[in-house]
Amino acid sequence: MSDSVETLPRVPLFSPGRIWVLASSTFTQLVRMRTFYFLIVFAILVAAASNLDLLYTPAQKLRILKDASFGAMSIFSWLFAIAATAVLIPRDLEDRTLYTILSKPVPRLEYLLGKLGGVMLTIGVALVVMQVLFTGFLFFREVTVLASERQYLESQGEMSAADIQVQLDLIRAQGVQWQLLYALVAIFLKASVVAALTMLVSTFASSTLFTMIVSSIVFMVGHFHKLAAGYWLEEFGDSLFTKLIIKPIVMIIPDFRVFNVAENVVGGEPVSAAIMLSLTGLAALYVAVYSAVALYLFIDKEF
Amino acid sequence: MKLNRIVKKALTALAILLLFGLAKSPFENGLSRKLQEAKLIAPIPAGGLGGLIGQSTFLAVLGGLRPLVGIYTTLHAFDAWSFKEWDTVERDYAIITTLLPDDIDSWKTGAWHMAYNAAASELYDESVPPTVRKRNGRAWIIKGVEYLKKGIEQNPRSAVLQHELGDIYRQQLEEPCLAAKHYKLSMEGDYPKSFAQRFYAYSLARCPGREREAYDLLMRIYHDPEEKRTPSVIKRILELEEKLNIPAANRIPDPDPDLEILRRYPNAKLD
Numbered sequence: 001m002s003d004s005v006e007t008l009p010r011v012p013l014f015s016p017g018r019i020w021v022l023a024s025s026t027f028t029q030l031v032r033m034r035t036f037y038f039l040i041v042f043a044i045l046v047a048a049a050s051n052l053d054l055l056y057t058p059a060q061k062l063r064i065l066k067d068a069s070f071g072a073m074s075i076f077s078w079l080f081a082i083a084a085t086a087v088l089i090p091r092d093l094e095d096r097t098l099y100t101i102l103s104k105p106v107p108r109l110e111y112l113l114g115k116l117g118g119v120m121l122t123i124g125v126a127l128v129v130m131q132v133l134f135t136g137f138l139f140f141r142e143v144t145v146l147a148s149e150r151q152y153l154e155s156q157g158e159m160s161a162a163d164i165q166v167q168l169d170l171i172r173a174q175g176v177q178w179q180l181l182y183a184l185v186a187i188f189l190k191a192s193v194v195a196a197l198t199m200l201v202s203t204f205a206s207s208t209l210f211t212m213i214v215s216s217i218v219f220m221v222g223h224f225h226k227l228a229a230g231y232w233l234e235e236f237g238d239s240l241f242t243k244l245i246i247k248p249i250v251m252i253i254p255d256f257r258v259f260n261v262a263e264n265v266v267g268g269e270p271v272s273a274a275i276m277l278s279l280t281g282l283a284a285l286y287v288a289v290y291s292a293v294a295l296y297l298f299i300d301k302e303f
Numbered sequence: 304m305k306l307n308r309i310v311k312k313a314l315t316a317l318a319i320l321l322l323f324g325l326a327k328s329p330f331e332n333g334l335s336r337k338l339q340e341a342k343l344i345a346p347i348p349a350g351g352l353g354g355l356i357g358q359s360t361f362l363a364v365l366g367g368l369r370p371l372v373g374i375y376t377t378l379h380a381f382d383a384w385s386f387k388e389w390d391t392v393e394r395d396y397a398i399i400t401t402l403l404p405d406d407i408d409s410w411k412t413g414a415w416h417m418a419y420n421a422a423a424s425e426l427y428d429e430s431v432p433p434t435v436r437k438r439n440g441r442a443w444i445i446k447g448v449e450y451l452k453k454g455i456e457q458n459p460r461s462a463v464l465q466h467e468l469g470d471i472y473r474q475q476l477e478e479p480c481l482a483a484k485h486y487k488l489s490m491e492g493d494y495p496k497s498f499a500q501r502f503y504a505y506s507l508a509r510c511p512g513r514e515r516e517a518y519d520l521l522m523r524i525y526h527d528p529e530e531k532r533t534p535s536v537i538k539r540i541l542e543l544e545e546k547l548n549i550p551a552a553n554r555i556p557d558p559d560p561d562l563e564i565l566r567r568y569p570n571a572k573l574d
Contacts, residue, residue: 049374060408064377067370074367158531163497170494190367204313223365226335251324252317258335260367261343267370267405269342278334282327289323293316 011105018106019114026118027125029091030084035122038076042130045072050137058145062174065141066266069134070183074262076130077123077191078219084122085198086211088115093303102303109295112199116291119195124188131184135176142175173268182271183262189283190259194219196290197254203298222256225249254286342405345369364402373402377409380416389421393446400454407463410454418447418471444475462492466499469506479509500524501536508539518543525555534560 049068056064092098092115101111146168153164198215205211229250236242259279265271338344364372380395396413403409426440451468458464469485472478486503489495504524507517521540524530537557544554564571 057408057412060412063406063408064374067374071368071371071374158498160497160529166494204316220366223367227365248321248324251328252320255331255335256367257344257365258331258338260369261338263367263369264343264345264405267403269405271341271343275334275337275341275343278337282331282334285327289319293319296319297312297316 013107015110019110019117022101022106022111022114023117023121026088026115027121029088030118030122033084035080035084036126036129038080039126039129039133042069042072042076043133045069046134046137050141058149058171059174061145062138062142062171063267065134065138066174066180069130069137070187070262070266073127073130073134073184074187074190077127077187078194080123080126081119081191081195082198082212082215082219084119085116085195086202086205086208086215088119088199089202090208098303108299109291112203112291112294112298116195116199116287119199120188120192123191123195127184127188131181135180139176142172146171146175177268179265179268179271182276183265185276186259186262186265186279189279190256193254193256193259193283193286193290196287196294200290200294200297203294203301218253219256221249222253223260224257225253226255226257258282345402345404369402373399373406373409376402380413384416384420387424389417389424389443392416392421393450396450400457404457407454407458407461410451410458410461410464411467414447414451414454414467414471416447417450418444418475422447422475444471447471448476460493462489462495462499465489465492466496466502469502473502473506479506480511480513482506483510483513498531501530501533505535505539508543514543514546518547518549534564 046065046069049065052061052064089098092101098111102108149171150164150168153159153167159167194215197218198211201214201218202208202211205214229246232246233242236246261271261275261279335344360372363369376395376398380392380399383389383391383395393413393416396409396416399409400406400413422440422443425443426436428436428439431439448468448471451464451471454464455461455468465485466489469482469489472485473482483503483506486499486506490499490503500520501524504517504520507513507520510517518540521536521543524536525532525540530536537555538560540555541557541559543549
């Protein structure tokens with residue numbers, strides 16, 4: 001008896017390999033749900049925005065293309081993070097895949113991290129594809145806008161070559177820039193926090209709909225609760241209501257506005273690597289704590 | 304028993320989240336402050352958009368969709384412009400520039416709609432008496448001026464906005480002294496137009512009491528090989544030579560450009 005126990009292979013307590021297998025299968029599962037069809041809509045939107053030829057200045061034409069594209073990326077990422085994460089555990093239950101996985105030596109932590117990793121991988125891949133598509137359109141638009149603007153300014157004969165160059169540089173500042181990748185990272189970080197939050201909700205939720213509604217509400221409230229709290233603190237001071245309701249809400253709900261840097265980075269504001277590092281650290285902290293709490297609620301959950 | 308366990312777990316989870324919230328708050332608040340200082344997230348004052356947009360739009364603005372709301376409002380303003388709904392255009396541009404206060408082009412376009420398009424529309428509105436038309440037109444020009452001044456407050460280094468304000472004072476309000484002041488400020492801002500100095504000089508030439516200063520500047524421009532010796536430069540110098548009684552020996556030899564224009568286009572109207 002003891003001999004047969006000794007011959008069993010030892011299973012590591014924590015295995016990144018197993019998490020990767022779960023994450024990649026989740027990715028495949030999500031791809032099979034035709035998630036990437038959204039890219040067709042995105043391509044149409046970017047093409048439409050790049051051909052929007054109202055009475056805009058050349059720089060405005062590029063800015064509108066960037067705003068529309070990053071707006072679409074942002075909506076896709078948080079909407080997908082909520083919807084995809086909310087359906088994953090219930091679907092595994094429905095397909096009985098969950099029983100197969102958990103009956104094997106797979107710790108529940110790895111299961112949760114694998115699922116979350118799969119959602120983040122899907123969002124990451126989708127964002128990269130969208131960024132490539134968008135950069136192509138923006139580059140093409142920048143080249144055509146610069147050429148026509150140069151031709152126009154030269155034909156007017158009023159500006160010196162140096163002055164024309166300044167005008168063209170101002171337009172170029174709204175074109176393809178490395179800084180735009182920071183905006184992409186910020187969108188991804190925000191989506192990751194939303195996904196981790198949704199996973200936490202789904203570990204105690206009674207239905208997919210409940211998970212989606214609660215996560216969406218927390219996501220929305222997370223954008224203005226600090227603003228509202230400021231008003232309430234002014235109105236109610238240090239009352240019992242403030243202490244028991246307002247302050248805990250402000251503490252528990254994440255401040256999603258800090259991840260909105262993409263808006264202004266797209267507008268041309270410079271962002272330092274230190275700030276991006278701080279944002280990444282904050283997002284990682286949220287994901288880690290939400291995953292830990294999710295595990296605490298999920299670890300002895302009976303199915 | 305099971306219910307007790309669930310409640311206990313839920314309370315523990317809440318306590319963990321609360322402790323985490325307490326621990327991360329100073330870092331998160333500090334980061335938020337840093338981002339606002341670096342102009343990476345916009346502080347939106349609760350009353351800043353009050354009355355201008357609905358609640359759902361306000362939520363969208365806070366939810367990271369500020370540029371999308373900006374685009375939608377720009378398209379809405381364009382639509383309103385085509386139907387000459389000037390109040391809507393004014394309100395839309397107030398929203399756009401509240402959402403995107405650093406967007407110089409939006410400040411410029413909004414002011415252009417008010418000070419030129421809306422003003423012209425009122426001035427040529429034959430359904431009202433000429434006196435009323437004139438007053439209404441001027442009211443829109445003043446709105447354009449006030450709007451640009453707000454834009455300059457937000458973007459004090461913008462040469463473009465100062466130049467636009469100078470243009471409105473020169474072309475629409477015929478206030479050469481104020482026009483000169485803003486052209487001068489545009490020369491000191493970021494990315495000034497190369498012709499800003501000439502425009503400053505033209506306005507200065509029409510500003511009572513500053514003719515000598517204008518003459519000296521125009522002569523510098525006239526002799527500067529880097530500057531264009533435009534017909535307007537010559538015309539203003541000729542005018543100032545008369546006004547300042549410049550001795551014949553010091554006068555420029557160029558003929559009056561207006562005579563040349565009239566020779567080519569006999570029906571041309573000259574100012």
